[in-house]
Amino acid sequence: MHAIVVSDPGGSAALAHAEVADPVPGPGEVLVDVAAIGVNFIDVYHREGRYPIPTPFIPGSEGVGVVAAVGPGVTGVAAGDRVGWQGVLGGYAEKAVVPADRTIPLPDGIGFEPAAAVLLQGLTAHYLATSTYAVRPGDDVLVHAAAGGVGLLLTQMVKLRGGRVIATVSSAEKEKLARDAGADEVLRYEGFADAVRGLTGGRGVHVVYDGVGATTFDGSLASLRPRGLLALYGASSGAVPPFDPQRLNAGGSLYITRPTLAHYAATREELLGRAEEVLGWVASGELNVHIGGRYPLAEAKRAHDDLEGRRTTGKLLLLP
Structure with missing residues (x-):
């Protein structure tokens, strides 16, 4: 072969x-x-x-x-x-x-x-939106790289769960794809944290789903409301360098997690349960x-x- x-x-x-x-x-x-x-x-x-x-x-x-x-x-x-x-x-x-x-x-x-x-990407989006941070109706959610493979699926799943999606993309073509997937607001990467604050009345978002990594990490932390969660599930722009955990305190008792699909589909029951829902959609x-x-x-x-x-x-x- x-x-x-x-x-x-x-x-x-x-x-x-x-x-x-x-x-x-x-x-x-x-x-x-x-x-x-x-x-x-x-x-x-x-x-x-x-x-x-x-x-x-x-x-x-x-x-x-x-x-x-x-x-x-x-x-x-x-x-x-x-x-x-x-x-x-x-x-x-x-x-x-x-x-x-x-x-x-x-x-x-x-x-x-x-x-x-x-x-792979559908199950990733599923565990992020339903388990890592279970999106609730009315939640403000920041989805990076919203026109990518995970991003398009994640945007749709957040909307299925009643969340408001603020998306980041790098071009007009990708903005159209993100909007077609249901994104409520679409931003470019430059200055996105300030824009997110503006769109949320200064509060910040409940969760950031970040598969980009190095280039978005600081802005992602700055986009969170107190006790918000940064789900750093990838690093397409490079790995995030070591950082001082005191930044989480200063940002408002923030949470950060580095999840991976293997831990959210560890049993056959969980694997098939997620797959059945995604394929059903x-x-x-x-x-x-x-x-x-x-x-x-x-x-x-x-x-x-x-x-x-x-x-x-x-x-x-x-x-x-």
Whole structure:
């Protein structure tokens, strides 16, 4: 089969399109013929070595396809089933081995591409809006990078829960996408904290969902009302440097958390519960999935370059 292989961490040139042996499912695993693959910033972090992984490895933490074979001891999943997964390495390939207990059954009414575009980022948006900070009707919420993959879904979920979304974007094109997703107010990044104060009568927001990191961190803290929460779920602009916790006191007994999906979908029950709700919203039309780019598997490098260069909106997919 063909796959993308990283032999040495580094820039996007580290993504080599190669022919490798077909994987074989072991006990408790299934082999999937991959139909579509989600591209995510965590793939960049793995490629760069920011999150070290023994080399060589096949990147990719999200995909969908059809089960081709099951390993010993597998129950509840059979050949021919349509499934998706997230959080399992090895997705940038024509075939992938996935633990059976991490597969997500796909409803008949959802195609492969929308499913691949919503699993990792949709579940991320779900845990942020329902668990990390459970948005309530009337809450003021700041969503950074609101035209990105998580941002568009998160904006919609906050609106489904009755929150008011103040969004940040970097261009007029992205502003339109954020507004179409339901954002009540849309700001550029420069001076956003002062603008947020102005839009909230000087109080600040209840929660900031920040996947940008280094360049937005100070402004995010300055945008919070007393006892507000900064959910720092990513670092697309770079890691946040160490800071003095006294800043949280000075800002009004603020909270900060660095959550990750693995801890919010740790059990199969929680994984399937979140997935069922997210996929249900997609099937009913309550959640719109925006696919911003489709690339052949062999062009994974171009997909990473576009993602890192902020030339994209919504979700990027690789197609084997």
